Amino acid sequence: MHIAGNIKKIPQTSGQGEAVMTVRNLYKSFGAHRVLIDFSLAINSGENVVVLGKSGSGKSVLIKCIIGLLKPDSGTIEVLGESIPELSDEALDEIRMKIGFLFQSNALYDSMTVRGNLEFPLRRHSITATQEEVDELVKSALEDVKLEHTIDMMPAELSGGMRKRIALARTLILKPAIILYDEPTTGLDPITSREIIELIKEVQQKYHSASLIISHDMNCVRMVADRVVMLIDGKNYKEGTYDELIQSSDPVIKAFFE
Amino acid sequence: MLRSQFWKNFLQETGEIARFTGRLFSQWFKPRYEIREFLRQCYIIGYKSLPLIALTTFIMGLVLTMQIRPFLVDYGVESQLPAMVGIAIIREIGPVITALIFAGKIGSSIGAELGSMKVTEQIDAMEVSGTNPFKYLVVTRVMAATFMLPLLVVLGDAVALYGTYLGVNMTGVTNFGFFWTKVFRNLSFGDVLPAFVKSFFFGFAVGIVGCYKGYYSKKGTEGVGQSANSAVVLSSVLIFIIDLIAVQVTDVLGLN
Numbered sequence: 186m187h188i189a190g191n192i193k194k195i196p197q198t199s200g201q202g203e204a205v206m207t208v209r210n211l212y213k214s215f216g217a218h219r220v221l222i223d224f225s226l227a228i229n230s231g232e233n234v235v236v237l238g239k240s241g242s243g244k245s246v247l248i249k250c251i252i253g254l255l256k257p258d259s260g261t262i263e264v265l266g267e268s269i270p271e272l273s274d275e276a277l278d279e280i281r282m283k284i285g286f287l288f289q290s291n292a293l294y295d296s297m298t299v300r301g302n303l304e305f306p307l308r309r310h311s312i313t314a315t316q317e318e319v320d321e322l323v324k325s326a327l328e329d330v331k332l333e334h335t336i337d338m339m340p341a342e343l344s345g346g347m348r349k350r351i352a353l354a355r356t357l358i359l360k361p362a363i364i365l366y367d368e369p370t371t372g373l374d375p376i377t378s379r380e381i382i383e384l385i386k387e388v389q390q391k392y393h394s395a396s397l398i399i400s401h402d403m404n405c406v407r408m409v410a411d412r413v414v415m416l417i418d419g420k421n422y423k424e425g426t427y428d429e430l431i432q433s434s435d436p437v438i439k440a441f442f443e
Numbered sequence: 444m445l446r447s448q449f450w451k452n453f454l455q456e457t458g459e460i461a462r463f464t465g466r467l468f469s470q471w472f473k474p475r476y477e478i479r480e481f482l483r484q485c486y487i488i489g490y491k492s493l494p495l496i497a498l499t500t501f502i503m504g505l506v507l508t509m510q511i512r513p514f515l516v517d518y519g520v521e522s523q524l525p526a527m528v529g530i531a532i533i534r535e536i537g538p539v540i541t542a543l544i545f546a547g548k549i550g551s552s553i554g555a556e557l558g559s560m561k562v563t564e565q566i567d568a569m570e571v572s573g574t575n576p577f578k579y580l581v582v583t584r585v586m587a588a589t590f591m592l593p594l595l596v597v598l599g600d601a602v603a604l605y606g607t608y609l610g611v612n613m614t615g616v617t618n619f620g621f622f623w624t625k626v627f628r629n630l631s632f633g634d635v636l637p638a639f640v641k642s643f644f645f646g647f648a649v650g651i652v653g654c655y656k657g658y659y660s661k662k663g664t665e666g667v668g669q670s671a672n673s674a675v676v677l678s679s680v681l682i683f684i685i686d687l688i689a690v691q692v693t694d695v696l697g698l699n
Contacts, residue, residue, distance in 0.1 A: 249567075281572075288564045288567065290564045293565075294565055305574075306572040309573040
């Protein structure tokens with residue numbers, strides 16, 4: 186175990202506000218395969234941090250540990266002052282109301298309409314709202330992603346980009362303080378990717394939420410990141426702004442930016 | 444070597460299904476109760492299976508009558524046709540055939556649906572949305588399958604007997620009331636109750652196997668297909684095993 190007594194220095198934040206998420210000395214293995222090795226990270230309120238790494242480097246595992254879908258082998262994850270691995274199921278549900286998660290595959294419920302998909306988190310988190318208020322929240326979330334006309338459509342009727350936007354609308358409907366994006370532009374054409382990136386920036390400006398974005402799309406990194414964390418071989422290899430990293434002479438880092 | 448691997452896999456899977464079933468029972472009575480989803484599943488699993496069950500059991504009753512008639516005519520006991528086919532349908536053929544059709548339709552559909560939800564991260568999304576996916580997806584489906592199959596068996600038996608009535612009338616004329624009197628006069632409590640009770644177990648087996656195969660579906664679309672397929676195969680085998688056990692239990696209880 187590497188929890189208390191072995192806490193290493195937490196990487197620097199950009200200093201925009203107080204830390205809303207802190208990951209310390211995180212370890213996660215699957216059998217003999219070590220995915221995260223002593224990984225640490227901190228994010229301030231209103232900050233966009235991109236975790237950059239190759240496919241299979243453990244980026245999605247990191248984000249699933251943060252949201253509590255996976256339990257780390259050791260290390261601490263604090264989100265909005267709560268230690269995620271130690272929370273009960275009820276407390277975890279409570280904190281998840283404040284964390285949005287945009288899945289790589291969008292994870293829209295196939296059996297529900299767009300309206301059903303957006304209402305689902307409201308109803309499941311027992312948000313006490315009248316039907317008019319729920320309708321208003323759904324409408325507002327769809328306006329944010331400019332897809333009001335899709336409200337009664339099924340996910341199967343939507344294009345890849347539209348599905349991503351609806352998934353983002355579902356993420357936004359609870360007005361989370363932190364949004365986790367798992368590969369938000371994967372599988373999209375360059376134009377749609379750009380639209381999604383613009384949308385992420387608009388959302389951040391409108392809601393002042395902190396964002397952790399998992400990506401290997403350099404356009405996304407360049408356009409969105411206040412700070413970039415390089416996740417290589419399960420470790421926080423290097424971090425800095427996009428401009429700092431692009432000027433690095435380290436061949437491992439240069440390989441990403443060339 | 445190959446044989447030992449087979450037994451290892453068999454025991455491992457049996458253990459995992461047992462653990463999955465244990466988890467199901469530990470969640471079955473705990474709040475929050477997903478009544479709305481349970482009723483939705485009852486509609487999908489029960490109501491939407493009605494036409495298929497009705498069609499297949501009707502044909503089964505008709506064909507069975509047509510196949511048995513010449514044999515009874517040879518022995519001069521043609522008048523016993525309604526009673527004989529009735530007992531066969533109520534005691535054995537009705538529950539088993541309905542359960543097998545149900546396994547093909549519902550087992551595969553649950554396996555594919557949950558498998559697809561698993562590989563597209565919908566189950567994770569549910570958990571993130573403050574929902575216990577096991578309770579919402581598994582408990583509701585297993586409960587719906589357990590309670591809907593007995594109702595479908597009762598309906599299927601009735602339709603099969605109507606098929607029998609038409610079959611009897613194909614070569615002769617039998618009064619509708621007389622036909623039913625013949626059927627029910629030869630039926631006893633010991634014929635109806637065990638058949639009804641075992642259909643709860645059939646439904647439970649179809650639900651739990653479909654959910655288990657789907658919930659632990661391997662990554663990818665191939666895994667979804669395999670989940671659906673193996674859900675049908677395993678639940679069909681379980682139906683026969685449960686039937687075998689039910690006959691023995693019925694015998695021990697003196698209901699045969």
